[in-house]
Amino acid sequence: MNEWIGAAGVCMNAEGQLLMILQGKPDEEKRWSVPSGGQEQGETLADCCIREVFEETGYRCKVIQELQGKAGAFGPIAYYVTYFEVEIVGGEPTLQDPDGLIHEIAWKTATQLEELPLAFPEDRAFLLRYIAQKES
Numbered sequence: 001m002n003e004w005i006g007a008a009g010v011c012m013n014a015e016g017q018l019l020m021i022l023q024g025k026p027d028e029e030k031r032w033s034v035p036s037g038g039q040e041q042g043e044t045l046a047d048c049c050i051r052e053v054f055e056e057t058g059y060r061c062k063v064i065q066e067l068q069g070k071a072g073a074f075g076p077i078a079y080y081v082t083y084f085e086v087e088i089v090g091g092e093p094t095l096q097d098p099d100g101l102i103h104e105i106a107w108k109t110a111t112q113l114e115e116l117p118l119a120f121p122e123d124r125a126f127l128l129r130y131i132a133q134k135e136s
Contacts, residue, residue: 007045017108017109030104031117050063061086
């Protein structure tokens with residue numbers, strides 16, 4: 001079985017909104033997720049997270065803490081994703097994804113997150129809990 005390891009950045013702004021990207025191949029339905037991607041050789045997971053947030057959104061960020069890991073399999077590929085809480089330290093929203101799979105960058109509220117079509121629907125409960133904990 002092949003293995004894929006990656007990282008995701010979870011970022012909330014002062015208005016309680018979560019940084020999300022709309023992604024998908026040109027010929028498929030577009031779905032929302034937090035910025036994420038695969039780890040490159042010699043890169044730490046935290047560095048992967050920082051790079052992916054920048055590549056997918058144009059924002060520069062710093063890692064605050066590790067939040068959780070998620071493991072599973074997609075066909076013959078086993079995956080493991082580490083989710084990090086990140087804080088924006090610069091940049092501006094810019095569609096610059098080298099893979100051409102990002103179609104929109106937006107800040108979404110918990111109410112919006114409840115209804116959005118997600119690329120990874122299993123993340124919805126975790127992301128809603130994250131927002132609720134940060135707001136309390």
